[in-house]
Amino acid sequence: xxxxxxxxxxxxxxxxxxxxxxxxxxxxxxxxxxxxxxxxxxxxxxxxxxxxxxxxxxxxxxxxxxxxxxxxxxxxxxxxxxxxxxxxxxxxxxxxxxxxxxxxxxxxxxxxxxxxxxxxxxxxxxxxxxxxxxxxxxxxxxxxxxxxxxxxxxxxxxxxxxxxxxxxxxxxxxxxxxxxxxxxxxxxxxxxxxxxxxxxxxxxxxxxxxxxxxxxxxxxxxxxxxxxxxxxxxxxxxxxxxxxxxxxxxxxxxxxxxxxxxxxxxxxxxxxxxxxxxxxxxxxxxxxxxxxxxxxxxxxxxxxxxxxxxxxxxxxxxxxxxxxxxxxx
Amino acid sequence: xxxxxxxxxxxxxxxxxxxxxxxxxxxxxxxxxxxxxxxxxxxxxxxxxxxxxxxxxxxxxxxxxxxxxxxxxxxxxxxxxxxxxxxxxxxxxxxxxxxxxxxxxxxxxxxxxxxxxxxxxxxxxxxxxxxxxxxxxxxxxxxxxxxxxxxxxxxxxxxxxxxxxxxxxxxxxxxxxxxxxxxxxxxxxxxxxxxxxxxxxxxxxxxxxxxxxxxxxxxxxxxxxxxxxxxxxxxxxxxxxxxxxxxxxxxxxxxxxxxxxxxxxxxxxxxxxxxxxxxxxxxxxxxxxxxxxxxxxxxxxxxxxxxxxxxxxxxxxxxxxxxxxxxxxxxxxxxxxxxxxxxxxxxxxxxxxxxxxxxxxxxxxxxxxxxxxxxxxxxxxxxxxxxxxxxxxxxxxxxxxxxxxxxxxxxxxxxxxxxxxxxxxxxxxxxxxxxxxxxxxxxxxxxxxxxxxxxxxxxxxxxxxxxxxxxxxxxxxxxxxxxxxxxxxxxxxxxxxxxxxxx
Numbered sequence: 151x152x153x154x155x156x157x158x159x160x161x162x163x164x165x166x167x168x169x170x171x172x173x174x175x176x177x178x179x180x181x182x183x184x185x186x187x188x189x190x191x192x193x194x195x196x197x198x199x200x201x202x203x204x205x206x207x208x209x210x211x212x213x214x215x216x217x218x219x220x221x222x223x224x225x226x227x228x229x230x231x232x233x234x235x236x237x238x239x240x241x242x243x244x245x246x247x248x249x250x251x252x253x254x255x256x257x258x259x260x261x262x263x264x265x266x267x268x269x270x271x272x273x274x275x276x277x278x279x280x281x282x283x284x285x286x287x288x289x290x291x292x293x294x295x296x297x298x299x300x301x302x303x304x305x306x307x308x309x310x311x312x313x314x315x316x317x318x319x320x321x322x323x324x325x326x327x328x329x330x331x332x333x334x335x336x337x338x339x340x341x342x343x344x345x346x347x348x349x350x351x352x353x354x355x356x357x358x359x360x361x362x363x364x365x366x367x368x369x370x371x372x373x374x375x376x377x378x379x380x381x382x383x384x385x386x387x388x389x390x391x392x393x394x395x396x397x398x399x400x401x402x403x404x405x406x407x408x409x410x411x412x413x414x415x416x417x418x419x420x421x422x423x424x425x426x427x428x429x430x431x432x433x434x435x436x437x438x439x440x441x442x443x444x445x446x447x448x449x450x451x452x453x454x455x456x457x458x459x460x461x462x463x464x465x466x467x468x469x470x471x472x473x474x475x476x477x478x479x
Numbered sequence: 480x481x482x483x484x485x486x487x488x489x490x491x492x493x494x495x496x497x498x499x500x501x502x503x504x505x506x507x508x509x510x511x512x513x514x515x516x517x518x519x520x521x522x523x524x525x526x527x528x529x530x531x532x533x534x535x536x537x538x539x540x541x542x543x544x545x546x547x548x549x550x551x552x553x554x555x556x557x558x559x560x561x562x563x564x565x566x567x568x569x570x571x572x573x574x575x576x577x578x579x580x581x582x583x584x585x586x587x588x589x590x591x592x593x594x595x596x597x598x599x600x601x602x603x604x605x606x607x608x609x610x611x612x613x614x615x616x617x618x619x620x621x622x623x624x625x626x627x628x629x630x631x632x633x634x635x636x637x638x639x640x641x642x643x644x645x646x647x648x649x650x651x652x653x654x655x656x657x658x659x660x661x662x663x664x665x666x667x668x669x670x671x672x673x674x675x676x677x678x679x680x681x682x683x684x685x686x687x688x689x690x691x692x693x694x695x696x697x698x699x700x701x702x703x704x705x706x707x708x709x710x711x712x713x714x715x716x717x718x719x720x721x722x723x724x725x726x727x728x729x730x731x732x733x734x735x736x737x738x739x740x741x742x743x744x745x746x747x748x749x750x751x752x753x754x755x756x757x758x759x760x761x762x763x764x765x766x767x768x769x770x771x772x773x774x775x776x777x778x779x780x781x782x783x784x785x786x787x788x789x790x791x792x793x794x795x796x797x798x799x800x801x802x803x804x805x806x807x808x809x810x811x812x813x814x815x816x817x818x819x820x821x822x823x824x825x826x827x828x829x830x831x832x833x834x835x836x837x838x839x840x841x842x843x844x845x846x847x848x849x850x851x852x853x854x855x856x857x858x859x860x861x862x863x864x865x866x867x868x869x870x871x872x873x874x875x876x877x878x879x880x881x882x883x884x885x886x887x888x889x890x891x892x893x894x895x896x897x898x899x900x901x902x903x904x905x906x907x908x909x910x911x912x913x914x915x916x917x918x919x920x921x922x923x924x925x926x927x928x929x930x931x932x933x934x935x936x937x938x939x940x941x942x943x944x945x946x947x948x949x950x951x952x953x954x955x956x957x958x959x960x961x962x963x964x965x966x967x968x969x970x971x972x973x974x975x976x977x978x979x980x981x982x
Binding site: 346347348351352354355357358359361362363364365366367368369421423424425426 | 806807812817819826835839840842851894
């Protein structure tokens with residue numbers, strides 16, 4: 151309990167949101183409901199997967215602004231591949247109908263390729279990650295527009311949408327969405343990667359002091375490239391899930407997701423100055439950000455104001471994080 | 480009216496784990512050159528940073544013309560007529576000379592209701608001050624196009640333009656050629672005749688004796704004394720600078736150097752001003768000291784060997800086998816370790832724990848099933864390491880940045896020992912570390928040599944080199960100028976080799 155209170159003290163944003171949620175929960179109807187809970191989980195799951203991808207970039211003092219557009223591209227490509235052969239509005243009429251798992255493999259391979267480009271430019275050409283991924287973001291969006299001709303994509307195979315919206319088990323009337331398990335699986339995988347492997351240790355070392363890491367024999371080029379590749383694969387997976395979840399895809403999908411993911415990571419304690427960040431932290435950050443959205447919705451705040459509130463929360467979270475580090479000096 | 484233009488009294492400044500300045504004083508007379516001397520780590524730069532407002536003093540007072548003043552930041556110092564030319568110049572290369580000189584205090588003119596930079600006035604003024612420092616340059620030239628000595632002149636012009644009354648020159652000649660030094664001295668003489676008090680920090684004895692009027696010597700953060708330069712000799716200065724009882728300052732070394740195991744031949748940097756044609760060897764169980772002045776390129780040579788810097792020629796052999804080293808990992812894989820000079824910049828992983836800092840270079844040994852790290856074994860390594868090094872840390876999970884310099888250094892040495900290297904390159908292993916921790920690090924080094932490891936130790940503290948080394952290699956201006964047996968080494972014969980500049 152004491153540990154929990156200390157945690158809240160160290161993370162005032164999380165504490166504030168917990169308090170606000172409790173107040174909202176008791177003053178509005180249906181906030182504490184299975185439906186709302188399920189909604190929260192589904193929304194969090196996809197964003198968590200994206201945030202996991204971007205967390206590695208952030209921990210190594212980089213960033214990935216192409217995340218959202220990569221999600222969008224993966225969603226559109228998945229959509230095109232899994233469109234029913236008998237669907238009249240098929241984008242590529244002559245394309246065979248792909249199994250959804252094959253589609254997943256294809257989009258993940260594409261994500262890895264985009265990540266490889268990001269990582270190579272960052273680690274070998276030493277272009278600052280902000281600029282690299284800004285450029286790649288635009289390229290990816292452009293490619294997506296070319297691919298889809300800016301047309302919405304629908305008419306997915308039934309199994310594809312069902313798999314994602316499907317639920318398991320029954321706990322007092324509540325069905326656990328598959329997405330929960332997918333997200334949990336990725337969370338465990340990243341926890342393992344960050345804590346139990348050389349790659350994870352090297353990642354933290356690069357974030358802590360890249361030169362010192364290199365002097366200690368860390369292959370910084372390889373590690374950084376791998377981080378961006380992994381990130382690309384995560385965005386692709388998220389895009390594949392997102393298309394299924396929405397039952398359709400369009401080029402505008404995923405817009406701004408990179409900022410939400412970065413915000414989630416930062417609120418969850420991933421330090422913008424590098425070297426710090428944990429998977430549970432990322433989960434809490436993303437959860438808090440999604441919770442914030444739902445709370446605003448329940449409070450009946452005009453949706454147009456949501457962005458303003460979210461923006462303030464992001465800046466305040468980073469300001470508090472930076473202050474924490476200033477104090478240490 | 481005081482006889483001193485500036486006086487610092489009873490200055491005390493401590494950093495975590497180290498007392499950097501222990502009740503130091505400094506008195507500057509107008510129109511004189513005041514040399515400030517001491518070994519690296521004696522506290523000269525810290526004192527100057529206190530005067531210039533970069534550091535705040537824990538205790539102490541500053542008087543200007545006998546009046547007590549408070550200096551909180553460099554802007555305060557400049558406004559009070561104190562200017563500093565840093566050892567590492569920090570110009571803005573992409574901007575012009577004029578803009579660099581007037582950075583932060585651009586002359587302004589009114590353009591209706593708004594103030595805009597008065598470029599005409601700025602460049603006219605800049606041209607005038609450049610003339611004062613005998614620099615015949617268009618003030619609109621970009622600073623990036625200048626040589627190091629010209630950049631330094633720009634910095635001095637900046638000080639002159641601020642009508643400074645006290646000018647601090649921190650190792651101004653360390654990267655200058657002989658002709659450039661002469662030019663600098665003419666500027667200094669000129670400023671002196673205008674009544675400016677100049678604080679001159681340098682390790683070069685001949686320069687000090689030639690140009691200074693008074694000399695203040697510091698040692699280990701203590702004020703030792705101030706003398707008139709004309710009464711001094713090199714020997715006297717060195718004695719005062721080193722001047723401690725040498726007994727028990729270094730552990731007895733019991734290592735017995737064996738056969739030559741590590742050979743470096745004809746190492747030349749891609750940078751023509753850096754190391755050239757350097758050859759040396761190290762025996763098994765030998766401590767090879769590396770001496771030289773600032774700018775002798777000792778660090779650069781060692782970093783070249785370790786694969787951090789690029790070379791045009793040179794071979795490294797261990798036990799007769801030639802090693803291919805193009806990056807640090809190659810060196811590490813071949814049993815070489817290097818403790819870098821800049822502990823903060825290229826040593827510690829600041830926000831990470833002591834445990835992570837110790838294990839980072841040896842993780843390969845702990846991989847199981849091709850991917851999983853054996854965390855139990857790593858914990859064991861960390862525990863043994865902390866114990867062996869006698870590292871004082873609250874726990875192995877403490878971030879390394881919160882330890883004292885000496886303990887950070889022990890963690891870094893521990894990091895390398897975890898790899899069980901054959902050759903250890905230690906670059907300034909005791910820099911910025913207090914005396915107690917220094918002794919412990921000397922003991923560790925002596926033990927390693929006794930175990931048969933070959934040690935290369937760069938140090939700018941001559942006493943340390945003489946006290947620890949079996950042999951001392953001396954470098955000057957990128958070249959190896961000679962070797963001295965540890966028993967025969969003296970400050971004088973080292974200094975003689977260290978100042979063999981090519982004319």
